[in-house]
Amino acid sequence: MRGKPETPYLAVLRTQCLDDIGAGRRVYGLVTVTPVRTHPLQRLSADEIRAARSLLDDNGLVTAATKFALLGLEEPDKLTVLGHRPGDPIDRRIRAVLLDLETGAARTVIASLTRGAIDSIVDIDPVTDGQPPILLEELVTVDEIVKADPGWRAAMERRGITDLDLVRPCPLAAGNYGIASERGRRMLHVLSFLQHRPEDHAWAHPIDGVVAYVDVIEKKVIELIDDAVLPIPDEEANHDDPAYTGPPRTTLRPIEITQPEGPSFTVDDDVVTWENWSFRVGFDPREGLVLHQLGWRDGDRVRPIVYRASVAEMVVPYADPSPVRFWISYFDAGEYLLGQQVNSLELGCDCLGEIHYFDAVLADGDGAPREVRNAICLHEEDFGVLWKHTDIFTESSETRRQRRLVISFFVTVGNYDYGFYWYLYLDGTIQLEVKATGVMATSSYKSDSAYATEVAPGLGAPFHQHLYCARLDMMVDGLDNAVDEVEVQPLPIGPANPNGNAFTRRATRLRSEAEGARTADPMAGRTWHISSSDSTNRLGRPVAYELRPEGRPLLLADPASATAHRAAFATRSLWVTRYDPDERFPAGDLVNQHPGGAGLPEYVAADRAIEDQDVVLWHTFGAVHYPRPEDWPVMPVEYCGFTLRPVGFFDRNPTLDVPATPANHCGHHGGGEHHH
Template sequence: MTLLADDRPAGSGAGDTDGHPLARLTADEIRAARALLDRHGLLGPTVRFALLALEEPAKDVVLAYAPGDPVDRRVRAVLLDVATGVARTVLASLTAGTVDPVREHHAARDGQPPIMLEEFVAVDEIVKADPGWRAAMARRGVTDFDLVRSCPLSAGDFDLPGERGRRLLRVLSFLAHRPEDHCWAHPIDGVVAYVDLIERRVTELIDHELLPVPVEEGNFDDPAYTGPARTSLKPIEITQPEGPSFSVDGDVVRWENWSFRVGFDPREGLVLHQLGITDGDRERPVLHRASVAEMVVPYADPGPVRFWQNYFDAGEYLLGQQVNSLVLGCDCLGEIYYFDVVLADGAGEPREVPNAICLHEEDHGVLWKHSDLFTDSAETRRQRRLVISYFATVGNYDYGFYWYLYLDGTVQLEVKATGVLFTSAYQDGSAYATEVAPGLGAPYHQHLFSARLDMTVDGVRNAVDEVDVRALPVGPDNPYGNAFTRVATRLSTESDGARNADASVGRTWRISNPERLGRLGRPVGYQLRPEGQTVLLAAPTSSVARRAAFATRSLWVTRYDPEQRYPAGELVNQHPGHAGLPEYVAAGRPIDGEDIVLWHTFGTTHFPRTEEWPVMPVDRCGFTLRPDGFFDRNPTLDVPASTSTHCAAPAADGPAACH
């Protein structure tokens, strides 16, 4: 770690309030919010906070703000009475001490509040008290219930009799051989409990078939399983003798012409606000707000025990609430600045997560290079990137979200998926799972993310062109058949803006500002480069396609609306579907030269490998935004040549190795 210019210790940036409208909530503000709602009679012994977050002001308010202006600090709370199941959304002003009219939700129509951390504990108590579940375990030879791990999984919405309007979780179980044994190696398959969290009982038990519980252990943290650690790896040290090149002032980060504000939301996790770049004497905006607003993990097994498996890790489980504390030298390497995070727990009290967000620089290979044939000039420059990241653990999976800013104006998001595969008992010839250990299956599934990109490319009025490459046919204008070109199609309305990636034509999307022209007379722009992987594979008539319609398209473009924050709607948990982006684009509003938001679906289709057991090496997915006519020339011509030299000790049979 390092000390920054203001001599604040790294890691002290939890909710620094600087008077800005987007400053993160502090612990004191969380306490004040709880007290305010209590004074207005909205709390009680059975009322819990499913969500408490900053209610961000609309874009025009933020853009008009000047230091010293008065700011109305507002919060949004989703409250759940765990005795009655009544759910409410409350907007309140901490500044004025007022509460807006309360919106009470109709569960069957509006969906349920997110799943709370305390409900994970409740589920374990409920299923283990159920005689039917205990009998099902006994039939499988499991009698020590203290070693059974109940896995609380979101219920979805499948029009099953008696379910609509109930607050439900579905529970699969796993067995540990002893307290420190990793239970994912021993799924107790063939049985699932449906649990009503308000009535605190198992409403239905599906005991489909008796399957052997896999016995081989998978303790990746036990040397008795892994064998002795290898001794051949030599240390790698990342050093910056003069300190890092970035500076941090509260939530504001500046680095190599870039500037942005760090935000953190209990639902979306890390948020980048007001991302812009200095070009000469101009501060040029690129993104007003960037986040991962939703993700869905649909599974492929259609059987009676698992057909319902699909999880919305943001809307149902709250990605931000699952944030890890990061460890220097393991999660982040080098000269690190940590931001702490303050979140509200179920009681509405502040919960501090130290070292939740990591900020550091990385060398990233060659930036540009040329050895000229005619002048003997030989020049090389090194690329460097700023990394801002966090990790969230949602059940068995761990997700790292890494935003990269590059010297040449490129922005990139990389999601790193690791952790432990969700497991099943493997049945020979399964079409829906891989056998990863004897008798142990890992079901096929997808990880699909929705990045919400509130664009401000040199201003708030932007447009989007879909750009495809096109090979031209042989003819009078192309007699030798070598010609190809590119074709740009302007997306005019929200109806046009629902698009799919197509790697066969190299499809990209160019976001431009028609009101700002570059030196050569072309509107300045940024290019969204998708990875072009498969979108949602579930049938269009399926429950998950109804509820995760955002994942059926690679791109959506909407007019900015401060109320339209989430691609699958406000309350995702057990929502019947068709909320979010399908509703947003139904109006068919113009998007050509307007204030627009891009929603980009990206991710992976995961067919597990044996090499991913018992812990999964990182799998990566993401996208890139790079300048396309935004600058008048290469913006990194002023990057100096590298001067530092580091040498290892000479080898016994050769010279020292230098770089």
């Protein structure tokens, strides 16, 4: 690395930097250095992203054709982070996935910014390893590729389309379905939609029956599927046009949420404290929002609960078996990078109240930093009654109100928008809620279709699923935990239960990774308890948290299908693995065009012991979406998620010290006047 300085850690920035001398920063030629980061998990700064690109460039890894499919922080292993103390040296490392747009060659590079060194370079085999994530640049170039293809242009002409400027090719992840012509190629599959004019929403007018298979390295259509000429739905559906929606209603009066004394939380750089909670905010280009070191202050110590929590993958498989759509199964994290699709949030629209925003700094395709303002929203909100009792003997009446801290971000992946909301409650409960909204993928509707709903005249919306996988690196009161499956157990009439009213519960210890692959069962009330192997409560029982699933359907694709092979994580509600810092993603490191079998199937193959070990829980949850007319032209939010709640983690109700709401905050309406 040119001009390598003597300080223990330097962020390198190529710039004209003579002015920096006066600002107190060291200057080496055209290199500026900025101060050391203070924690191993601190998010990458813009200077560090520039430094990473510079380091890779200096080592001959970047050419004019190189694109950065991913560049992010290479997090140290758990023990290194837990052992870190303020002032300790930090080895800041990055992971980059580089793609040559001329040759298609790709590699994964891990490098140290602290040491100015390349630690590893691994070439990616596109046949066995899969492809780097999809680039924004590729989504743009596909438009030119298909519109230059004679076969595709002829397919448009057969459908009566002559103005190609109003056709919107929609490039989508190709998956891997054993198509011989795609083997080893970097592919996108392209559906098309029509606009009536530039401001018209194209999703209302699918050009059905035709799909182009595009090699984005050779920049050509290698196969065109022209299955059928179907009518193009004509009705417009512009949800942002008053001519379509009608005038806005005037009956909704304002709701204002204020905290005159400010919020109850504090933010110190990336560390948030609120009531007894504390955690560190992270943001990953693939996963988006990450919560690190989530713990609860109990007296003079912070008790760890979750070391790291994120949504590590999601898959959206479609049910249409037609030649045009059988391949649609998007992996929105692994193929498109959830973090890279993050929105800038707006006060009053996305979040209400006293808001603290975190900006996100991400690397673009050239390895340069781009800042997304207001990427993460932090606020607290009232959540109804926390606990209440009116006693018939003492005549006391007490009510306390629940409050929760909300940490959220929103992404747009093509037509869909997803909000990810982590909630922390006063009673120690943790919850994740996913809000799916946006615009549904559309098709021409055929009256005999068994795989779509007609949502507007002649317009279909295919059936599909939204399945998410949360990675929960647990640490309940320490590193060593155990997991029990707990379910109801009704008892038959017999000598011990003569009246048939008895029921109990059954707990089954999960001792190995093979046993840790489980399916939810709502009728059995099945939950999973994650308990400490070393810590007990005052009753002598292990302290624990309970993972409570919603228990909706898992992956509906046939077990022998390519979809099930690639999204094997979605065939189980729960997987429990032994912690390994290299096991980060449930469908593997490189999901795009991977042949399948990566991720959790590989992780659990060794069938390691998970009892009294450092364990990671992987929880699959989601929804089956049978579209409704009410979901068109923009879909009201559909919710799904899960809950982690304490079970014996505390010795008693931890909210007994929550104060009563002041009397002047309680009121009612009467006689048209607001009384306190």
